[in-house]
Amino acid sequence: MNEMHEILLEFSAETRENLLEVEQALVQLEDDPSDVEQITIIFRAIHTVKGTCGFFGFDALERVTHVGENLLSALRDGALSLTKEMTSTLLELVDVIRRFMDRIEETDSEAGVDINNLPERLEILRQGKPLSVLRQAETVELEDDEVIEAKPEVVEAKSEVIEAKSEVVEAEAEIAEPPRPAPQRPPSAPSAPRVEPEPAPEHGEKKAARVKADAESVRVTTHLLDQLVTLVGELVLTRNQIVQRVEAHPDQVLTPASQRLNLIASELQEAVMKTRMQPLSTVFNRFPRLVRDVAQACDKQVQLEVKGGETELDRTLIEAIKDPLTHILRNAIDHGVEDTKRRAAAGKPEVGRVLVTAYHKGGFVNIDIADDGGGIDARRLKEKALSAGLITGDQLARFSEREAFALIFLPGLSTAGAVTNVSGRGVGMDVVRSKVEAIGGTVELTSTLGEGTTIKLKIPLTLAIVPALMIRCDGERYAIPQSNLQELLRFDPSDKDKQRLENIGGAWYHRLRGQLLPLVYLRHVLHPDQPRVDQSQVHQVVVLQAGEQNYGLVVDGVQDSQEIVVKPLDSLLQKLSIYGGTMITGDGRAALILDPVGIANQAALSAKQVRVTRQVDEASVTKGQILLLVGSMTKGRMAFPLSMVSRLEEFERDKVEVVGGRRSVEYRGEIMQLVNLSELLPERRTHHRHGVIDVDSLERLSVVVHSNGARNIGLIVGQIIDTVEEDTRTRGRPSRDGVAYTFVQDGHITEFLSLQSLVEKAEPDFYEAQ
């Protein structure tokens, strides 16, 4: 029994996957009815379901899929051409099969699934008649106005239709029954042998392909994966403790063992994290159907375009954004895209467009949902917010357009003129925002009246492990996610940096590159009852991005960066919005993760304080030297003065000679030694997550040529990133030997290398040999 249940679950999982494919193919087919490939896909999927049903003895499901298959077969052979009615009814077939799967998963039996009069309708369509035939039959018998109104296309109103229809089944049976056996059976009977041999080999091929895929992949419950992730997280922390300990007390046996443990744990962690990644297409694939249904319900024409479905995201995050995305999409069609008439009047193409784009950017997955609809009237939005009592008239007058658009995310605000079937019930964008923010993402709306609306979601790549900066405040350590980190500053208001600190209206600001950066003293936020921080002392500032605004968080001290395993906040602490979670430090202590948005709110970093951020004199900024930014073989970021670089080169691998373990290349008529910059630096623990690139596996080597005036040496790097201007105030303490200091560039901790000492490590006499 139990084994049977397992098999049935497998059947339903497989069927659901097939149904997704069918759904997509159907919607695509509607756009291009000549696409025979799509019909073949649909036919094959439905055929597979039917075939398996027979095996399990699910007669009712077999019957309904059989009729569906007949219709599809006629479509495939070109005997019929696809109508909207057919698409709708076939989509209904998909829904019905899903209901069967629900039932089978729960009870191991197919009994009790309401299939409506779907087989009859499919059959009428197969006979090439419109469904109105059925309706005529209904009206003859029932003379019921309601039934005439109930269109089968209206998916939303289905539940009402079902009752009306089931009454009709018997009535129609008498009329439809007599002609059915006669014309139906003969064509289908000879068509059966004609059809079967054709898909059979294809089917066989697919089977073979699937068998092969099966051998390489197995189904694993997500629960088990989650468990693995937790365990690996713990393993990594334990590894850190052991490695730290062994480093402090080197031991002939333990040291190599701990190094191996270090490596293995890193690789294991990386592999396990990969199992959580899924392409966004798992959500996106549902969109065509959704858009079609909603568009029909709203009586609009909408074309959906999806890009970047291959972008991968942590499974739990995908799950979390499914609903918000669906909601945004519904909104885009219901409120965004205008109906055909209005579009024509506005001189737009009749068919509205909704474009969903996903892409990686700055450590986030970005998803943009853009429509070319009517856009949002910022003025009307403000009026609505005012009448709903969400803002005061005073605030309203000061609001910029972007601030006005942010109003749409407030609870209780809907711009829909009327509450429609699809959306506009007042639960909406506020829920979207809270769901997105709950997973560390942000959502932003921009709109141009008459041209359309774009909603941008920014989702972190993964929840579980994030790089973070450790800071100190009042004797405790806290973590700040690096994704919020802009840069680190250090200035001394008692001395030359005096003019950098400004007090405007009781709030403190820091002058940074011509801008005023609002300052938040973490001590004041966390310990409001303690004495205020002495403003004249040295300021350690962590510049954070919270939503759309930047602010400087003044902390007691900045420590190193770490990869941390984020643990959720205990429910007892949940209402403390200044914390985003908890973690365990390398030395085994619990620590809190700060939430930059929550802190900004707690500090009442008011809109006023943000707005004061005005342009100030550009000249007050010190100019630093120009740095070359490179990526290391461990995917970390490093920099050194551009003045120490004589050229940037790329060498083919086969040009590189390896003699006695040393790489060299012929360069400008002489032999130049190549050294891997990463090999000159001691292994850094915080990099354990990243895979190390094997230099020998690269087709081309990126090389920075450094010269002593007479001789050259080539430094192999992972990639050349950019040149940037050095900001002399952002220095953090060095992370390891060969590093002069660390700083933050574009949200990445970057190591400023002591290039000279590193070169001397590789070639002790390099600078003497002039």
Next chain:
Amino acid sequence: MSEKQLCAFWVGDYLFGIEVNAVQEVVRGQIETRVPLSSHVIRGLINLRGQVVTVVDMRRCLRFSEDERQQSVYVVLLHDSGTLSLYVDKMMGVLKVSDEQWEKPAEQANQVAQTFIRGVYKLSNQLLFLLDLDKVVRAAS
């Protein structure tokens, strides 16, 4: 007549008990991390083999003097809200109590203590107060 096993511990002069099934373990000497801005009854967070557990100070809950605390121990429990640790003075052990000894909360406990208990078991030489974890959790959040 039904019997129950309670895990009993001291807070000041009071003996408290909770269902033994709710108790995961008892640990000592943990390093605590403070949680600024949290309720004052929360002492902080501890790392329990990779799990971060919130510690609720029972003396603070009951408004007993903290100066009189001579020893302490962490009782780690499973509650609907997750894993939770009570910071108490001393373990007493596991006690069997029967319904016959049960009484609704009365004037035996001081007023503050009364708000955190579900009732009292009258032992031969001692009163055992059955702790209401939901109320403790509510006070802490």
